[in-house]
Amino acid sequence: MTREIIVDVASYQSDLTVADYKSLGATKAIVKVTESTNYTNPYANREVNRAAEAGYTGFAFYHFGKFGGSVSQAVAEANYFIAQTKAKFNLAPGTLMILDAEETNQTTDAVIAFLDVVRKAGFHTGFYTYKYLLPQFNLEAIKPHMDFFWLADYPLANGAAADRNPDFNYFPSANYVDLWQYTDNLLGYKVDGSISVTDNALKLFNPSGAKVESKPVATPAPKPVTSQTTWTDDLGVKWTAEKGTFTLGSAINLRWGATTTSSLIATLPAGSEVNYDAWAKSGGYIWIRQPRGNGQFGYLVCRDSNGQAFGTFK
Incomplete structure (x- = not known):
C-alpha cells in the first residue's frame, strides 16, 4: 500500500501559511472543530482553506472529548460536534468524524455512545487515543462502532522534531491501527504528524471511495458559508x-x-x-x-x- 503523511491541526496552528502546509509534505489533514459542548475552533475554515490551497486532497474532523464516563454527556458532545461541523462545512455523507479520547477518566461505554450518534447521522466514525491509555478501553467492544482507529505513540521525546519517515521498529503493537501518529512536531512546525498504515485510512478521507456501514441520512441543504453578502x-x-x-x-x-x-x-x-x-x-x-x-x-x-x-x- 502507499503510505501517506497526514497532519492534524487545532486553533494553535492557525498561523500556518499555505507555504507551511506545502512544506509539511502531507496529502490530507484532520482539523479539530469542537471540544466538550462549549468550544468551537474559530480557525477551522481558515485551516481547511489554506491546506486545500496547498494541494491537500482530503479532510477529516475531530472532537476533543470531555465526557469522562457519562454516556449522556458523550451523546450531548457528539450532537454538538455534528451541529458545529455542519455549520462550518458542507459535509458529505460518509465524512470521517473522529473522537479524540485522551483523558484518563473516559470509559468504553461512553466512547461507544459517542460513536453511535455520529454513525447514525450518516458519517464514518473514528477513534483516537494514546497507546498508554489503551488499557482503560475495551478495544474489541469499540471496534464494531468505529470505522477508523488512530493511535498515538511517539518514538522520539515529546517536542523533538521528526521527519516524514518514522521508524517502524517503534510501531505501537495494537490491533486495527489505520493511522499512526508518531510525532507532535513534524519537521519542526509544532504540528502532529501521522502516517497511514492501511488502505482504509486513505479511502476514508474520500467519502465516495469508502462504504458507509449504516444507512446514510438525507443530505441537508447546504448552509450559506457566511451571512454577509x-x-x-x-x-x-x-x-x-x-x-x-x-x-x-x-x-x-x-x-x-x-x-x-x-x-x-x-x-x-x-x-x-x-x-x-x-x-x-x-x-x-x-x-x-x-x-x-x-x-x-x-x-x-x-x-x-x-x-x-x-x-x-x-
Missing part, C-alpha cells in the same frame, strides 16, 4: 454572494484558489456545468466559487477583464 478570503480576494450555474464554452482550469498560480484540481471540458455560490475579481479575471465536499471550494475564471464571458450563465 461580501467578504474577503485568506488570499485577500473579495467575494460577493451569488448563486447560479455556469456552462463552460471551452476547457477551463478548476483551481484551489482564485489565482492563476493556485494548485490545479482539474481541467473541466467544454460543456461542463458548474454550480457556484459567489464571484470575485482577481488577477484581471472574474472568478466564480464552486462549493465542494468537506467545506472545500473550487475556483475558475468565467470572464476576462473586459467582461467577456467564457461560457453561459443561468
Whole structure:
C-alpha cells in the first residue's frame, strides 16, 4: 500500500501559511472543530482553506472529548460536534468524524455512545487515543462502532522534531491501527504528524471511495458559508454572494484558489456545468466559487477583464 503523511491541526496552528502546509509534505489533514459542548475552533475554515490551497486532497474532523464516563454527556458532545461541523462545512455523507479520547477518566461505554450518534447521522466514525491509555478501553467492544482507529505513540521525546519517515521498529503493537501518529512536531512546525498504515485510512478521507456501514441520512441543504453578502478570503480576494450555474464554452482550469498560480484540481471540458455560490475579481479575471465536499471550494475564471464571458450563465 502507499503510505501517506497526514497532519492534524487545532486553533494553535492557525498561523500556518499555505507555504507551511506545502512544506509539511502531507496529502490530507484532520482539523479539530469542537471540544466538550462549549468550544468551537474559530480557525477551522481558515485551516481547511489554506491546506486545500496547498494541494491537500482530503479532510477529516475531530472532537476533543470531555465526557469522562457519562454516556449522556458523550451523546450531548457528539450532537454538538455534528451541529458545529455542519455549520462550518458542507459535509458529505460518509465524512470521517473522529473522537479524540485522551483523558484518563473516559470509559468504553461512553466512547461507544459517542460513536453511535455520529454513525447514525450518516458519517464514518473514528477513534483516537494514546497507546498508554489503551488499557482503560475495551478495544474489541469499540471496534464494531468505529470505522477508523488512530493511535498515538511517539518514538522520539515529546517536542523533538521528526521527519516524514518514522521508524517502524517503534510501531505501537495494537490491533486495527489505520493511522499512526508518531510525532507532535513534524519537521519542526509544532504540528502532529501521522502516517497511514492501511488502505482504509486513505479511502476514508474520500467519502465516495469508502462504504458507509449504516444507512446514510438525507443530505441537508447546504448552509450559506457566511451571512454577509461580501467578504474577503485568506488570499485577500473579495467575494460577493451569488448563486447560479455556469456552462463552460471551452476547457477551463478548476483551481484551489482564485489565482492563476493556485494548485490545479482539474481541467473541466467544454460543456461542463458548474454550480457556484459567489464571484470575485482577481488577477484581471472574474472568478466564480464552486462549493465542494468537506467545506472545500473550487475556483475558475468565467470572464476576462473586459467582461467577456467564457461560457453561459443561468
